[in-house]
Amino acid sequence: MSVIAEQSNPERDVSEPRFGFWLRSYAMVVKEFIQLRRDRVSFAMIVMIPVMQLLLFGYAINTTPRNMPAAVLLQEDSDLARSILKALENTTYFHFTREVHDVAEFDNLLKSGKVLFGVEIPRGFERAVRRGDHPSLLVAADATDPIAASSALGSLSVVVQTALEHDLYAGDPPSLPFEIRAHARYNPAASSRLNIVPGLVGTILTMTMLIFTALSVTREIERGTMENLLSMPIKPVEVMFGKIVPYVLVGFIQAFLIIGIGVSLFGVPILGNVLTLALLSTLFITTNLSIGYTFSTIVQNQLQAMQLSMMFFLPSILLSGFMFPFAGMPVWAQYLGEGLPLTHYIRIVRAIMLKGATLQNLQYDTIALIALMLLAMTIAVTRFRRTLD
């Protein structure tokens, strides 16, 4: 049964075919698409990662937290004291979970983290106020999370004034009859989601895109298919395009999902042009894919590929202006940040969605993204090993 040998055309033209580059790149793209479709877990991740992360971060990361546990050390039971506590609870920042009777227990609760705030109303407080002695009211805050504490503390002075209005000095004195020992800042932007959701678009895309391509070449090597691929007439650029193109579409779907949820669920506006946003998002996606692909040509196995991606991902989160204000970082960190695609994309996406910026406003960041993409692609193509040496 020897039938493979039925060769219709043994004398084959072996010169470079017309459109050879496109034919081979297309072959690679088709292959990658099929493999992606077969890989159910990866396919599920494409949808699940952005949706889960956005919902988790969007709802969980809240820099103006409310209902934080608080303890009260009430050393006198007066109407004024009750009014102040009531007023504090009405801000919804404080939720009094404990009432303690001595200072040691009060300190212990704060130290152990069982409460984030402690309010001490000293003995003879009401009488001292009425006498005009200007007594102190202590609000102790667990300042390990300064963001959580600051907005609650910021509300204090208003609160106390309100409490007093209802009780003693209805509408009377402009100055407080007692001192609140706490530092308070006013934070006008009550909603942090407006700032976080656009940043999340970039963060999530960085993570998923990096990992998808970072694994692509090492996977071929580990499965042994690279040996076969290299023995066929395909060039490094064609392999790269084949590996990147399918995931551009994947990234586009992810970006669409994240922005869609951001707009519909979190009420984030898109003040700028949607097309500009789509265009620059595609550029950002391609840049990340190129970087991930570059990683995969450098590392030896899939584990190293994951580690390298994480090493790139963490500074991206910390130094891009996603978590901390970019301007607040030291100069060296800002230089590092400029080398990360996420930095530029976060500026772009925030500017387009929240400020209505146009492509013209964003020239610098666009050019920076293009430069990073070309740099990564150049490294990848030169690093790609055409032999098994």
Next chain:
Amino acid sequence: MTAAPANGIAIDVKGLSKSFGGREVVHDLSMQVKRGSIYGFLGPNGSGKTTTIRMLCGLLTPDSGEGSCLGYDIRRDADRIKRQVGYMTQRFSLYQDLSVRENLEFVARLYGMQDPRGAAQEMVRRLGLSGREGQLAGELSGGWKQRLALGACTLPNPQLLLLDEPTAGVDPKARRDFWNEIHALAAHGLTVLVSTHYMDEAERCHEIAYIAYGHLLAHGTVDEVIAKSALTTYTVIGDDLQLVAAELPGKPGVDMVAPFGTSLHVSGRDTAALEATIAPYRERPGLHWQHGAPSLEDVFIELMSRSKDNFQ
């Protein structure tokens, strides 16, 4: 045929050497393979067979040495060589998560064939996989995987096939079918270089080469290799063969003692010394000694043990 050498030599390499991490895997290897022949490449594990094959198809760059493959320089024209060479790797290296047809279409597209779908469909029919073309390659049995791999590397009509242990772990029936295919392909003018461990497969090759520890030790037709070995072999039949097998090794003139079923092969290069040593045993009752030709396996095992002394 472009750049086809007039002398009808498909592979012509001289002095190929390759080291990995300071260890020389292939040493000063020279070989010639005629067009249209089946060339068997034999040798123990780790002898450098795979490395040599990879150097021939441009997957590895030789440290030194030169040569041509289908008339193209193996150092400079790797791209041209790749277009006309079908390489079947030792380990199944098609995409396990692609179906039979998708794998074949991928190969057809990479080689820029006119009608990839048609070519793949035609190969599916030739392979006898019609109706199963949608099955994932990873789900095929070992024998079918080999067959598909052979189909994939012959799909773009190559002139030279490099097959690296294509029948390892395949059952005898599938092995025989596979060799029938290889002979049919060679009859169509393909040159086939095939590495193997199996002696019966070596005997189905037009020419063979034996390589051990990176050195090419013997080459030629099967008969030539046996004749050149200058090995004298006696076959012993009878009782208490274990006793003989235990006593003989190490004695003067005895290079090898190997049991073959109910008989024992006793071989040596120094005929006179061997005959002197076995003379007392030939007197023993119950033993029947016969002077015979060494088998290919005798020759190889002898070559292998000799090369071990020389190179290790």
